[in-house]
Amino acid sequence: AQSVTQLGSHVSVSEGALVLLRCNYSSSVPPYLFWYVQYPNQGLQLLLKYTSAATLVKGINGFEAEFKKSETSFHLTKPSAHMSDAAEYFCAVFFFGNEKLTFGTGTRLTIIP
Amino acid sequence: ETGVTQSPTHLIKTRGQQVTLRCSSQSGHNTVSWYQQALGQGPQFIFQYYREEENGRGNFPPRFSGLQFPNYSSELNVNALELDDSALYLCASSADRAFVYGYTFGSGTRLTVV
Numbered sequence: 001a002q003s004v005t006q007l008g009s010h011v012s013v014s015e016g017a018l019v020l021l022r023c024n025y026s027s028s029v030p031p032y033l034f035w036y037v038q039y040p041n042q043g044l045q046l047l048l049k050y051t052s053a054a055t056l057v058k059g060i061n062g063f064e065a066e067f068k069k070s071e072t073s074f075h076l077t078k079p080s081a082h083m084s085d086a087a088e089y090f091c092a093v094f095f096f097g098n099e100k101l102t103f104g105t106g107t108r109l110t111i112i113p
Numbered sequence: 114e115t116g117v118t119q120s121p122t123h124l125i126k127t128r129g130q131q132v133t134l135r136c137s138s139q140s141g142h143n144t145v146s147w148y149q150q151a152l153g154q155g156p157q158f159i160f161q162y163y164r165e166e167e168n169g170r171g172n173f174p175p176r177f178s179g180l181q182f183p184n185y186s187s188e189l190n191v192n193a194l195e196l197d198d199s200a201l202y203l204c205a206s207s208a209d210r211a212f213v214y215g216y217t218f219g220s221g222t223r224l225t226v227v
Contacts, residue, residue, distance in 0.1 A: 036218070043117075043203055043220040043221045044156070044205075044218040045218070049215045090155055098169070100161060100169050100171065101148075101156075101205075102158070103157075105154060106154070106155050
């Protein structure tokens with residue numbers, strides 16, 4: 001069955017530390033993959049996307065993600081956390097044959113001053 | 114370019130009532146999808162419209178219905194509201210069905226059913 005899993009519903013990192021948010025998918029065919037960020041009481045903003053081009057994808061606000069087919073993963077990273085990065089992050093997957101995005105359950109990122 | 118606009122931003126309805134939520138797609142986008150995001154959860158796909166026709170539906174009952182108009186704006190209608198319908202409803206548009214470019218999301222409508 002096709003699915004997407006985000007490990008860790010809450011992640012806390014110190015300001016200036018590495019941010020790593022995990023996303024794994026289950027599918028026999030590599031899908032399109034997206035990361036979205038949601039600030040309180042707002043909609044979703046696209047951070048970056050993988051659509052079968054370069055496996056290392058750079059997005060906005062210094063975030064990047066690497067598609068690893070062998071690990072069926074698309075983890076989100078940022079070298080140095082900033083207070084403004086505090087938000088909810090969603091991994092989303094577009095499985096071919098399904099005309100929809102399937103979202104993970106989200107990871108709430110807290111930045112410790 | 115304009116983004117995706119949703120209205121209203123907030124509303125409160127009574128159980129059993131009907132509600133209509135509206136969405137204006139980003140300019141040039143012909144596909145619109147609706148998602149329900151309950152508190153503390155990820156968005157769940159309700160349905161999608163492509164050039165005024167529904168071409169995908171999630172696991173939602175028939176009392177959730179929609180329309181897409183020739184200008185690609187859209188409505189989500191929910192009949193016989195239940196308490197569990199309380200959620201943030203997100204509209205998203207895209208320029209093509211394959212979503213190569215990703216969705217553009219609106220800020221959502223917060224529906225509270227009492």
